[in-house]
Amino acid sequence: MSPPSLDRFRSRLAGTIREEPNPFGDAVFRAEPSDLRDVLRSLRDEHGFDLLLDVTAVDHLELPDSKPRFDVVYILRPSVGSERVRVQCRPPDEDLSLETVSDLWKAANWAEREVYDQYGVRFRNHPNLKRILNHKDFVGHPLRKDYDIKKQQWLSEPDDLMDEMRKLRGGAEGEESESVLLNIGPSHPAMHGALRALVDLEGETVRHTVPEIGYLHRGFEKSAEKGTYTHVIPFTDRLNYCSSVMNNVGYCRTIEKMLGIEPTPRAQTIRVVLLELGRIMDHLVSVAANLVDVGALTNYWYLFNERERIYDVIEALCGARLTHCYVRIGGLAHDLHAGFEEGVEGILRELPKALADVERLVARNRIFLDRVVGVGAITAEEAISHGFTGPCLRACGVPNDLRKDEPYYGYDGYDWNVIVGTRGDTYDRIWVRMEEMRESMRIVAQAMKKMPGGPVDVDDKRVSLPPKTEVYGNIEALMNHFMIIMEGIKPPAGECYGSIEAANGELGFFVVSDGTGKPYKVKVRPPCFYVFSAFPRLTEGGMIQDLIATLGSLNIIAGELDR
Amino acid sequence: MIAYVRNIQDACASIFDGMAVTFSHLFRRPITVQYPDRIPRRIQETLPDRTRGHLEVDLDICISCRACEKACPIECIVIEDVRIPKDSVAGVDGKETARVKEPTRFDINLYKCMYCGLCVEPCPTGAIRFTKEFEGATDDLSRLHLRFVTPERREVVLRKGEGYEREQAEKARKKAEAAAKPEGGKQVDPPAAGEESKEGDKE
Ligand code: SF4
Ligand code: SF4
Numbered sequence: 077m078s079p080p081s082l083d084r085f086r087s088r089l090a091g092t093i094r095e096e097p098n099p100f101g102d103a104v105f106r107a108e109p110s111d112l113r114d115v116l117r118s119l120r121d122e123h124g125f126d127l128l129l130d131v132t133a134v135d136h137l138e139l140p141d142s143k144p145r146f147d148v149v150y151i152l153r154p155s156v157g158s159e160r161v162r163v164q165c166r167p168p169d170e171d172l173s174l175e176t177v178s179d180l181w182k183a184a185n186w187a188e189r190e191v192y193d194q195y196g197v198r199f200r201n202h203p204n205l206k207r208i209l210n211h212k213d214f215v216g217h218p219l220r221k222d223y224d225i226k227k228q229q230w231l232s233e234p235d236d237l238m239d240e241m242r243k244l245r246g247g248a249e250g251e252e253s254e255s256v257l258l259n260i261g262p263s264h265p266a267m268h269g270a271l272r273a274l275v276d277l278e279g280e281t282v283r284h285t286v287p288e289i290g291y292l293h294r295g296f297e298k299s300a301e302k303g304t305y306t307h308v309i310p311f312t313d314r315l316n317y318c319s320s321v322m323n324n325v326g327y328c329r330t331i332e333k334m335l336g337i338e339p340t341p342r343a344q345t346i347r348v349v350l351l352e353l354g355r356i357m358d359h360l361v362s363v364a365a366n367l368v369d370v371g372a373l374t375n376y377w378y379l380f381n382e383r384e385r386i387y388d389v390i391e392a393l394c395g396a397r398l399t400h401c402y403v404r405i406g407g408l409a410h411d412l413h414a415g416f417e418e419g420v421e422g423i424l425r426e427l428p429k430a431l432a433d434v435e436r437l438v439a440r441n442r443i444f445l446d447r448v449v450g451v452g453a454i455t456a457e458e459a460i461s462h463g464f465t466g467p468c469l470r471a472c473g474v475p476n477d478l479r480k481d482e483p484y485y486g487y488d489g490y491d492w493n494v495i496v497g498t499r500g501d502t503y504d505r506i507w508v509r510m511e512e513m514r515e516s517m518r519i520v521a522q523a524m525k526k527m528p529g530g531p532v533d534v535d536d537k538r539v540s541l542p543p544k545t546e547v548y549g550n551i552e553a554l555m556n557h558f559m560i561i562m563e564g565i566k567p568p569a570g571e572c573y574g575s576i577e578a579a580n581g582e583l584g585f586f587v588v589s590d591g592t593g594k595p596y597k598v599k600v601r602p603p604c605f606y607v608f609s610a611f612p613r614l615t616e617g618g619m620i621q622d623l624i625a626t627l628g629s630l631n632i633i634a635g636e637l638d639r
Numbered sequence: 640m641i642a643y644v645r646n647i648q649d650a651c652a653s654i655f656d657g658m659a660v661t662f663s664h665l666f667r668r669p670i671t672v673q674y675p676d677r678i679p680r681r682i683q684e685t686l687p688d689r690t691r692g693h694l695e696v697d698l699d700i701c702i703s704c705r706a707c708e709k710a711c712p713i714e715c716i717v718i719e720d721v722r723i724p725k726d727s728v729a730g731v732d733g734k735e736t737a738r739v740k741e742p743t744r745f746d747i748n749l750y751k752c753m754y755c756g757l758c759v760e761p762c763p764t765g766a767i768r769f770t771k772e773f774e775g776a777t778d779d780l781s782r783l784h785l786r787f788v789t790p791e792r793r794e795v796v797l798r799k800g801e802g803y804e805r806e807q808a809e810k811a812r813k814k815a816e817a818a819a820k821p822e823g824g825k826q827v828d829p830p831a832a833g834e835e836s837k838e839g840d841k842e
Contacts, residue, residue: 392689
């Protein structure tokens, strides 16, 4: 059943907008380029879809309906609530452009830049339509189907970012004697990965910030189109590498959604345990690094000790510490090992001590409080406009959490709370994460207690390798085995958006299948991409040292940001 | 004024709190170990069973089915093989599996490998598997290009392959003779079937 807000939308716009059938859940509306802005605005203002999750495009070149060639996709969701809606619009081939919506949502600014960069669709009246992930001198648009994946370009000239900075500083170039331009990153220990920001300083006050991303762009989405659906799983490990198992789950869950598969109860519960351990690891890294940024170094070791403990358990489970590659479409790579339970018990026993230690060290510490309270604050409206999700949005007081809004894997059956802040500043972001770790521990404890028995792989010929013993004896099993390996898993043709609540927020995968064993398109919605787009807003007017503290609290993971 | 005094109080208290916490850590067991050489056993021996270290292949039980080659997302594994007279091998779990091909080349590019494990899962005999070895640091990349089929082994396999060709040629000749007696002109498999299927497999 559709929620009332969408029904109202349907009846209001009957006639002007076509609803397309979508076998995979979300409502899909097709808008004409001329109506696009009105449709999106109406969804935002009158129907509560205030969160623009992602903008992307599909190149239909190799699909049957290749005229017009590009289909631009807007994915929306209410900031609290479960239903999701996609508005799709095909710009005409002759003039590959659409009106921008970056004035309606700040999130659209970077999202549209990415579509322009990867597909070459332009957005009229966009304030700053330049490449974002690829190098400024890059020729062509890599995600177009006719762009050869093996093609190489030699690009060495860095972008000085002065085009953007000049715009921000205004015309009066000569009078700027007081201000100093400072380039921070991309290789700077305080920038947490290959991020770069050019700041305009007046004394120690940041007047303007121009961030640059893309230093770790390695073409995840293009590589994903090259192999089978299973081949993508190890690539997802490298998105948010602090909690790679969460990316595994997010991706596999989307493909399972397309195939109409529910994992077995045991697999679901194991996934919940790992998701929450992943969340804890991610938050540990984020909080620990953030505390280092404000000078509280010892906390780092205390928190990393606990992370180490979790890594030990996960290593015994799947064989790797960082890039777990543990989840499979329809199941898991292995069942739990003997000793997993004790390992988790150890974590649940020791982690609260470490958190208590850290709390004792910083909670009343004057220096710490002065460095983080009120620093890098953002209001809920602005955060939503920027496309914040996860801890950063919850710190602003919005109880946005997919685990509650759209419970999957039985999250509604556990007793836990969504943690929200009040001010949306660095302090709240740290503390939301600290408390979320405690909630995650509660979920892990409950999940371990109820851990059901049974298999971890679904019994479905389309996805699961038959048991080895059968492969030898049974010709049908042998054929099935080789079909899955040689041709891959084949989800039905169509477009599907699936997401989970990852450590940083909503991690979405927009997957297009053409019915073959190769993904036609895999687009990631990395939560920190949108969070980082608000970086200038969070830092301008603050002090230079606050910029570092704020950056740490956003937990920007370059692997996920740049893909 | 009260707030001011409380601030000072807090500041002092938090220093002692901090000292207490830090001091208590002096007496906790360290969670890390000295690497490489401060523990009595080799570090590899302490790793869990599922550790995904360097790959190895047991060629004696590999049936050259190329499932591992296909399963690898980044084409680390390169296999070339020939048809051999049919025999069978015992997989790691003791099950017999028929073998009709044997590799003349089995290379794994460890410097490309991401140790994801996708190649190990589909192997029907368990020939390809992870070891616990992880110390691959080297100044010579070619050392990480593992070639499992030695030249000597290649010779042996090639001879087996020739045996197969001879067997096929013999069969074809007999068949043709038998066919020629009553009517003749019946189509038989070309003798070089092994070579052809190898070319086909590559695509
Ligand atoms: S471990 Fe992964 S990357 Fe390495 S050879 Fe096997 S499938 Fe390829
Ligand atoms: S999957 Fe196993 S048996 Fe098949 S070629 Fe690879 S190592 Fe040999």
